[in-house]
Amino acid sequence: MSIEKVPESDGEIGVTEDGLDYDALADLLGGHVIGRETHVNAEGFVIRPDEVQEVLSTLKTEAGFDHCSCVTAQEYDDRYESIYHLRKYDDPTQELSVVVPTTKDDPTSQSAARVYDTADWHEREAYDLVGINYDDHPDLRRILLPETWQGHPLSKDFNQDQPQIVTLRENANPLQGDHRSEDDPDTMFINIGPHHPATHGVLHVKTTLDGEQIADIDPDIGYLHRCEEQMCQQGTYRHQIMPYPDRWDYVSAGILNEWAYARAAEDLAEIEVPEYAQIIRTMSAEFCRIAAHMLALGTFALDVFGDFTAIFQYAFRDREVVQNILEDLTGQRLMFNYLRLGGVAWDLPEPREEFFEKIRDFLDELPHKLEEYHDLITGNEIFQMRCVDTGVLTPEMAKQYGATGPVARGSGVDYDLRRDDPYGYYDELDWNVVTEEGCDNFSRVLVRMREVEESARIIEQCVDLLEQWPEDEREIQANVPRTLRPDPDKEIYRAVEGAKGELGIYIRSDGTDKPARFKIRSPCFSNLQTLPEMSQGEYVPDMVASLGSLDIVLGEVDR
Amino acid sequence: MLQESAPLPEALANLLGLDPNSTLVMILMSLIGAAFIGSLMMTNTALAGPWAKRKITAAFTDRIAVNRIGPFGLLIIVADAVRLLSKELIVPEGVDRPAWDLAPLVIASTALLGFAVIPMGNGIQLADPEVGLAYVFATASMASVGLVMAGYASNNKYSFLGGLRAVAQNLAYEIPLILTGASVVIFAGSLQMSEIVAAQSQTLVGPIPSWYAFVNPFAFVLFMIANLAEVGRNPFDIPEAPTEIVAGYQTEYSSVYFVLVYLGEFIHIFLGGAIIATIFLGGPAGPVLPGIVWFMIKIWGVFLFTQWARSAVPRVRIDQLIEIGWKGMLVLSLANLMLTAVIVGVIA
Numbered sequence: 001m002s003i004e005k006v007p008e009s010d011g012e013i014g015v016t017e018d019g020l021d022y023d024a025l026a027d028l029l030g031g032h033v034i035g036r037e038t039h040v041n042a043e044g045f046v047i048r049p050d051e052v053q054e055v056l057s058t059l060k061t062e063a064g065f066d067h068c069s070c071v072t073a074q075e076y077d078d079r080y081e082s083i084y085h086l087r088k089y090d091d092p093t094q095e096l097s098v099v100v101p102t103t104k105d106d107p108t109s110q111s112a113a114r115v116y117d118t119a120d121w122h123e124r125e126a127y128d129l130v131g132i133n134y135d136d137h138p139d140l141r142r143i144l145l146p147e148t149w150q151g152h153p154l155s156k157d158f159n160q161d162q163p164q165i166v167t168l169r170e171n172a173n174p175l176q177g178d179h180r181s182e183d184d185p186d187t188m189f190i191n192i193g194p195h196h197p198a199t200h201g202v203l204h205v206k207t208t209l210d211g212e213q214i215a216d217i218d219p220d221i222g223y224l225h226r227c228e229e230q231m232c233q234q235g236t237y238r239h240q241i242m243p244y245p246d247r248w249d250y251v252s253a254g255i256l257n258e259w260a261y262a263r264a265a266e267d268l269a270e271i272e273v274p275e276y277a278q279i280i281r282t283m284s285a286e287f288c289r290i291a292a293h294m295l296a297l298g299t300f301a302l303d304v305f306g307d308f309t310a311i312f313q314y315a316f317r318d319r320e321v322v323q324n325i326l327e328d329l330t331g332q333r334l335m336f337n338y339l340r341l342g343g344v345a346w347d348l349p350e351p352r353e354e355f356f357e358k359i360r361d362f363l364d365e366l367p368h369k370l371e372e373y374h375d376l377i378t379g380n381e382i383f384q385m386r387c388v389d390t391g392v393l394t395p396e397m398a399k400q401y402g403a404t405g406p407v408a409r410g411s412g413v414d415y416d417l418r419r420d421d422p423y424g425y426y427d428e429l430d431w432n433v434v435t436e437e438g439c440d441n442f443s444r445v446l447v448r449m450r451e452v453e454e455s456a457r458i459i460e461q462c463v464d465l466l467e468q469w470p471e472d473e474r475e476i477q478a479n480v481p482r483t484l485r486p487d488p489d490k491e492i493y494r495a496v497e498g499a500k501g502e503l504g505i506y507i508r509s510d511g512t513d514k515p516a517r518f519k520i521r522s523p524c525f526s527n528l529q530t531l532p533e534m535s536q537g538e539y540v541p542d543m544v545a546s547l548g549s550l551d552i553v554l555g556e557v558d559r
Numbered sequence: 560m561l562q563e564s565a566p567l568p569e570a571l572a573n574l575l576g577l578d579p580n581s582t583l584v585m586i587l588m589s590l591i592g593a594a595f596i597g598s599l600m601m602t603n604t605a606l607a608g609p610w611a612k613r614k615i616t617a618a619f620t621d622r623i624a625v626n627r628i629g630p631f632g633l634l635i636i637v638a639d640a641v642r643l644l645s646k647e648l649i650v651p652e653g654v655d656r657p658a659w660d661l662a663p664l665v666i667a668s669t670a671l672l673g674f675a676v677i678p679m680g681n682g683i684q685l686a687d688p689e690v691g692l693a694y695v696f697a698t699a700s701m702a703s704v705g706l707v708m709a710g711y712a713s714n715n716k717y718s719f720l721g722g723l724r725a726v727a728q729n730l731a732y733e734i735p736l737i738l739t740g741a742s743v744v745i746f747a748g749s750l751q752m753s754e755i756v757a758a759q760s761q762t763l764v765g766p767i768p769s770w771y772a773f774v775n776p777f778a779f780v781l782f783m784i785a786n787l788a789e790v791g792r793n794p795f796d797i798p799e800a801p802t803e804i805v806a807g808y809q810t811e812y813s814s815v816y817f818v819l820v821y822l823g824e825f826i827h828i829f830l831g832g833a834i835i836a837t838i839f840l841g842g843p844a845g846p847v848l849p850g851i852v853w854f855m856i857k858i859w860g861v862f863l864f865t866q867w868a869r870s871a872v873p874r875v876r877i878d879q880l881i882e883i884g885w886k887g888m889l890v891l892s893l894a895n896l897m898l899t900a901v902i903v904g905v906i907a
Contacts, residue, residue, distance in 0.1 A: 029785075190716045198802040212720065212877060303802045306793065306874040313620035343842050376871070383873045541803045541876045 006256040012064040040492035042095035049109035068116035069519035073126030080107040110407030111137035118402030144222035201554030224558040232457035232518040237484040246335040249556040253290035253499035258339040264494035264505035274475040277343035283462035286455040292499035294319035296551040343477030386443035402526040405501025411443035444549040524552040604825040619870035648814040655712035662778035665705030666823030673698040680843025680850020685870040691752035703729040710808035721807020727797035733885025734902035735892035756842035770841040832861030
């Protein structure tokens, strides 16, 4: 295995040979820890709601927890709770959950946004959907639902039958001034989106321009919010949840998303997946990654070239081959629904030789195709002029905002869950994590293009393994009870490396066959937060390019 | 040589046996001639142009494009016309009415005016004034006025940005364009289009004609690049920039107005092609085939080039465009002009 990374976290408090020493961490926090919980993935420290900033900044600076993956909010019968899932970019297996309970009467907790910038949006979402107030939050507004929404839909007393009347006049004043303020008459407010050729879906970027330069931008999301979390909470573990992940990142990253749920639920219910099924999963997931990266490349070219030009069509032509292979495998082109808890839906299509040949043909062709792309895109001087040193995201900022996936790796943050928190069959295979040091739009594109090569390597090894696999050992499904009822009050946060980054799922079980809380940590959601950071002071075309290089899918941002 | 024959109205009068010295006859004949040249160009730009554009782009991007209506999808233009003309003309609230209505007309008609002085071979040239080249540049530049009108009158911020970009871009590229054109004038010693064509009728070395594209390839390249900016095609399609400012100055136009704006763009590309063909590619000169055919081939060649650039080259940013224009193109075209003047001065 060539992909070992030596954790650089030596000397950090609480780090021992075999993982984290939670007692040492508790000692570090001293009296702040008022209780301890055990989650499946990590220990949880219960702290007081008015000490959040103190505890988190201690953990960040002294214990090295520089990655706030996710903020999960939920309501119990007697309390509200916010959970900060902390990890380390150097070693994401070192996890810690910080649990902040608040009372029912006054659900107010201190905001973590001053410690982790990424908590800004996550807490806004918690406020929006669950109804917890965060003190000292820079901008506590609703994020997914309209400003005029009544109530908090994931809270227990929310009345679903209540009519929601949202008029435009109530939501925003159409006669609002054009400038940021009276003393700033040179700026102009412009709505980029929700219907705009460059927003890749329904994203609304409230932009203030100074000439053509961006003085201020505020991404407004939620147009594609489909209550995915709540829908998952209403489905049974065994079968009813699996179709939903396909609808998060819907541009061909379906199996990667399914795997996120499968991984969390399998660890929660202690299901062992047969090795053969893991190889099929690994292979199909990498196909999805290639398809997703091809689309990212094509649409990014669309943003920079400015039209449906050659490169967009080439990327789609080659993505089509991947789509056909996935169609052969899963029977679907978009909503694969191929993974099952404990395995996959069915074995490879017969005749297997034909299927393998198709894959090998694709893999043989791929290097030429990529060379063509490099000629057309990355080798083009105008393209370089447009992309190098625009949309700069420093590694520090990337970490602050919880950026993951190609966005983080394009900023030189060496973080890939396939290697750092291995699952599936990845740790048995020979491949590399791709990073680029440029921190700009160009690096992010390069990372994706090089990752396609690495995915192809993974697929090739998987195909070799699958070809040689003895026929009577092709076990695609573990023995899983028809109705899955994990033990009550188990909590787990598990993530996989999706096409866009760390796609995490938090599940709390309550002994029934449905999750009590199902929280999705979407990589696009965190990545999109970096947009204002990247485009401040740049030109509109650069903002559009940055948005393209972030490769967001609104289905995953809004869920 | 055909170029030396009389301009079209006079030729028509002679053909019909009318008196070429009568003002009334000349006005009538000029109108007929103008209608003929206008129809000829419209056939190329409005009928063949959109179809060819589709097919060319499709070839570059590995697609098939229109192939359902008529042979090779040729009748698509009929469907297009029905579709575009039957659409509702939406007039947004708060547009600056006279300017907003006039802009599409200005954009479409100014470019068409330029064809009046272009010698297309076989005696097809409406007029041959002594300041022909200056006249062509002047009419082509007037389209910018239309763009600004459209951008400013639309009461839309995207249109507004597009209009501003159009002005900035045209300022930055017209000067190199005209300076490069001027270097040709120094060679030919005349602004008259027929003179410029005639000056290219010799051979340079062996079978290579003394077209200015071969005499001064540097000027030719400069002119081609500046022309891309002039007609607003990649890498300089900044006034429209679909992924940035939606459609720029044309955002608010629909139905017939949109047709006019779109048509104006096509005519503009063809006018650019006509200028290049005349001053750099020997006008209608060519073996075997009649002059008008050669002339059309050359125009379509330039059109193909713009479509190629559009399919394969990324768009530059507005500030980069201005920088290339003022710091690169202007300096190079000035150097080219000086050098040409010196060389011509020494030789002559």
